[in-house]
Amino acid sequence: MPVPVLLVRGWPLLAVAAMLSIVPEAHAQRVSARDKAKVEALDQRMTAAEKRYNAALVLVNNADPKGTNEADAALEDMEDVISACVAQKGCVVSNLLPTYKRLLKSNADSQQDNEDGTAIADGTLLEADPDHVGPLAADVPEAARAAALLNDKRHAFDTMVEYNPAVQAGIRRWLTDMRPALLTSYENYQNLRAVMWPEWEKRGLPEALLFGIMAKESNGRVHASSRAGAAGLMQFMPATGRRFGLGPDGTGFDTRFDARSAAEASATYLNERMRELNNSVELSLAGYNGGEGRAIRVFRQYPGQGFWTDSVYNQFPGETKDYVPMVIAAAWIYLHPQQYGVEFPKISAQPATIRLAKSTTIYELTICLGSAGTRDGYMRALRNLNPRYEADGWIPAGTTINATTRIAGLYNRFCVSGPRADLARTLITADLNAAIVRPTAVSYTGNVAVGSVVPVAQAQAMPAVTPVAPVAVPAAKPKAKPARSYKVGKGETLGRIAARFQCDVPTLARANGLKAPAYSLRQGQSIKLQGCDK
Template sequence: MFAIALGLCGCAGTPQHAKPKTTAGPDDAQSAALYARLDQDAKRYEGGLDLARTGNSAQAQVEIKAALDDLRDAATRCSAVNGCDSQRFVAGFDGLLRQGVGGRSDQSSEGDTASPTPEATGEAGVDSPLGTALPELGRSVTLLKGRELGDIIAMNDPVKAALEEWLTQYRPNLMTAYENYQYMRYRMWPEYQKAGLPEALLFGMMAKESGGKVHAVSRSGASGPLQFMYATGLRFGLGTVNGFDQRFDPQMSARANAAYVNEQLAIFNNNLELVIGAYNGGEGAMLRRVGKAGGQQSFWNPDIYASLSQETREYVPMVLAAAWLFMHPERYNLVFPKISGRPGSITLKQPASIAELTVCFGQDANQRDGWFRTLRNLNPQLDPQAQQSIGVQVAVPQRLEKVYVRDCTGGRWPQLASELHAAAVPAPSPVSLARSSTTPSRKGKSYVVRKGDTLSTIARKSGCRDASDVAKANGLRAPHYPIKPGQLLKLPDCG
């Protein structure tokens, strides 16, 4: 269900992956000849569509296939010609596929009725954790308006560059995002399913935005697993209720994200690349760029692509690449961990905080990182340091229900967790801290962090709307904004 442009072997990528051409001057004659082929292939493709509409399907397939094959060849040659703009071929291919049926997997080689792709029948990717489990997979691998995804991913250089990044330096981020998502999937995926959107898109956006960390906050104040700005969140039903910022709720944020995507798909004529770009850089800015580009409304159109920020040019391929890896890890020598995300809950038999439960659960069935992040993600409304009283229900993965009864209702582990949690860090008086501070606030307002404080609770106490206001005033770095008991914070004047 993605509107990725059918890029070609020579299409433009991100700067770090760009392939330099010869140092000689531009070859205008060769470039002009290739551009002419682009125009001719476009006319031939459109003629094939006309044949299909009149019922001449056999000849239509011949014309369409010939046009696409020649366009691929011209694009490949363009990449070797100095001065030839490969981006024009990307945008051209994208425009053609929006007019009707798409790439080779849409066409039958024998001229018969087109058969479904292996992905659509669930036969491909048998080693993928999604390959046999998700009946909606067939819809996810088909682009909006019937455009095929597999051929596009294989040829689009910006997406291939993004695939390499996810598989190399960002592989740990991808694996963490996948693990986090599996535990939240039962809350997030139904919202996308009801909206008629593919799950892979949800994962791709979440992986790029927050890595599945529900309490992530950017320097600009975007918050939650899908990083909504406060005003945008309000527009899609994410407010603040009883002191809880609903942008941090995984289910509500998925619902709001799906509503945003569908709203923008209607505005951008089902062009998902433009929608993803608008999500990152703002829909107003994207609309202005699309308007200036006239009828060539493709993310890959040079007039649009080149005018975008470097962040947005990289953001869109990264989202699409993460989505593709989510569906077909086996094609890239990638193995996602097998995780049972079945939901469960426990009713506290004795007072405990999320932090204490994390110590008590240890690494049972989660040998790498423990359970702190998972418990926080599943209980975003709970302060992780605040003890909850007896009888409070806490959401946990189902596998931890028995662990809680076995290890956390009595004995050494809850006792140890309580002892560690009760430890008090000596803090100098606010007066002495203020004297030693080299960066006093302009109005002299300050706050000494206490045990159990979070930046969000401190922000609320100081009258600030977002934790990022306090973070910015104190030079705290996203996304974790680390604070510790005894630390002196400047409080900004938030009115």
């Protein structure tokens, strides 16, 4: 669906804004209280029109046919405000120009989304990220190198690395058996671009390199972790993460899983390597993967020699020899997709937030949102944008979560109420145990053999027994079951453990001092199975 173009009576809005900017302003006019009230009303109308236009863009991005009509109506409102301002004594037209500037940018961003699926990030923090802290503010490299590195549009990155057979072999792998991983990495990165790329941009590092590292390290999965202990999109080890402000934040959350924090720390870390290693991308990547100590030792031992020199190359382990060309290969494809016949998926990733109308889980949202406009649905995007929440953990009503404009539109249409919302709730609360039929006690009928029968006469000759009143015996109090312990396995969540042992989740959480909504657990942790039936 085409995005509405900002026009005023047939003129492009930018041209009108330029024309209006030369209209003499009315600062010198004496303005009455009545005129001031009229000017203030015009300002309010312009603000309302801007809000209406932005809301219409959300509808347009979600293929809602109402979007275009709403946008046109909002633009007509603005035209009327402009005309009224020109005629109104005391109305300063230049005061309205900031609104035009914002709308022009919004219009350009939306057109860019329609053309190539890439949202233009302005670096603004998403509202639902109150826990993010930025301890690494003073790491901006020298301007000359920053200008060269940032020039991805002319592919200056190409001159900074060697396009040799090792990189070509890496490209071959990304384009064959690893092509699905490459496309998945691209989709994941586009949804995270608004929070990751600004951290690299202001530190003078190329976006293609950010994508290459992320694709090789985690495929863009925020919660990725390795057996060695590395975690997050950029796979920081615990000790290295602590050096750059990453790790447990006191609430049970590890900030290595936060996309913005990981981007900030990785850019700072890579800049350290670049400064130590004569701005060599290959050696810096080798240090990122194989250890900074090894990289600086080899660099000093073989001064002036590049990574591909055999004496240097053979100092690194096999994993690093594979890692360096694979990162460069992914970055190269990111810059030259058409050359290799790669058509990256179009992703609508304009940042937005959602205030939940009712309690929900990411699993439930994934079901009710559907998969319109995406190949695999929105579960990965929601998990990446909201790393503090487990997929099956309940998020309270009123919570603000990170999303995109497309997800926000689908949420309002399908997840607040209606058949799909009801179906999602039914599926998410379905209990496997309820499907198991447990028959009740069975009564038998028919002939039953009882052995020898006592003659009636003998029975009558038996002495009578005086009935005795029953004595009430107090019922024994059931003994409280001792709470068992359970060791948390890899990837297990409190919700899964509760389902396995038929536990009440709040009781289980209180018994183990776990805080909602994350209920964070770690592998190998021993917990008490309090409030469990099995």
